[in-house]
Ligand SMILES: Nc1ncnc2c1ncn2[C@@H]1O[C@H](COP(=O)(O)OP(=O)(O)O)[C@@H](O)[C@H]1O
């Protein structure tokens with residue numbers, strides 16, 4: 660068993676004005692969002708609200724736009740139609756960036772510099788975000804990677820890279836956590852780590868969005884499920900497949 664993650668040092672989620680977030684607080688609001696990539700509409704008239712303290716599962720077939728949705732929430736993709744507001748900031752060309760320090764995205768590809776060691780990667784993020792190096796080392800230890808801190812990221816397994824990314828999440832304590840197929844390549848012990856990281860973000864009043872093409876993975880982890888169908892977000896669940904998800 661890997662060691663249990665250590666308690667986070669600080670940080671409760673707050674709104675833009677610094678007020679403590681309550682479950683009624685909307686942390687992200689997408690209204691009629693459209694995203695077109697190379698003239699192909701991927702998201703169309705998609706509406707979704709994310710509240711403080713919740714975990715939302717996003718399902719959908721391959722290519723349905725799940726990753727694209729996460730990229731909008733991460734302010735990396737600007738909608739060509741509709742309106743997206745994330746952590747109090749409009750996602751528009753050049754204006755979504757102030758929200759980014761409070762967002763953590765764990766995507767398909769590990770966000771690690773391949774030629775740096777895991778420790779160097781984590782300490783680099785710590786330095787960029789004004790945290791001390793010790794916090795990076797403690798986060799690595801918390802995900803069971805203390806003994807691998809000197810190993811180059813490029814020589815790590817997919818599962819180790821995922822663990823290192825979870826260490827980054829523990830360290831930066833995001834208000835919005837976006838996990839894209841997080842269970843891919845993870846062993847059973849690390850699955851518990853995902854649960855713990857998600858619980859930690861929610862406990863601080865943040866929000867988690869978990870994308871998966873396997874509904875079973877989200878059982879017990881997400882409070883509600885939405886499914887992307889034809890570019891729209893619809894509430895997922897028995898007999899409710901066509902209801903708007905907002
Ligand atoms: N940068 C890109 N260039 C071209 N097509 C893209 C790009 N990103 C996504 N797409 C296309 O958009 C669609 C949705 O992709 P994605 O959001 O990755 O789906 P999912 O995560 O649900 O599998 C796919 O058809 C994909 O090929």
Ligand SMILES: [Mg+2]
Pocket residue numbers: 725726727839
């Ligand atoms: Mg995807």
